[in-house]
Amino acid sequence: MGLTLAACDTSSGSTDRAFEASGEIIAMxxxxxxxANACFACHGLKGEGDGVSTPRLAGLEQGYLQKQMEDYASGLRPDDVMTRVARGLTPEARRVVAAWYAGLPAPAVHASASTTPPPPIWLTGDAARGITALIGRA
Structure with a gap:
């Protein structure tokens, strides 16, 4: 209830503080x-990332996450989107959101069905493509 009332208070700075009350509020x-700066829009609701262009944040070390945000904010680590996001947060908000993501469980890693590469075609052949195995031929 206090957070709701704080968000309705429009006196100088109080609205900003309400939106930085917790790491989850900042992320969402x-x-x-x-x-426009909501972390979840790119990094997912659970900080899982997309495994391609947006990294996972969940379960990473707080210090690492905070350092990356500080580097984006200072321009040391350039990125159009992340620089804007980091600069839109106070140093305290960057610390709080880093702590929240660090406290989330890292998503489970799923191994692929087979991590062993298939044998080379010259060894096994491929009848469907009319390729005969070379091993065992005289």
């Missing part, structure tokens, strides 16, 4: 930067 709402 973008902090004082607003919804």
């Amino acid at each position: 709402g973008g902090g004082a930067g607003g919804p």
Whole structure:
């Protein structure tokens, strides 16, 4: 209830503080930067990332996450989107959101069905393609 009332208070700075009350609120709402800076939009609701262009945040070390945000904010680590997001957060908000993501469980890693590569075609052949195995031929 207090958080709801704090969000309705429009006195100077109180709204910003309400949007930075917890790491989850920052991640879901973008902090004082607003919804355009919401972490979940790219990193997922559970910080899982997409495994391709957006990294996982869940379960990473707080210090590592905070350092990356500080580097984005300072321009040391350039990225158009992340620089805007990091600069839209106060140093305290960057610390709080880093702590929240660090506290989330890392997603389970699923091994592929087979990590052993198939044998080379010259060894086994491929009857469907009319390729005869070379091993065992005289």
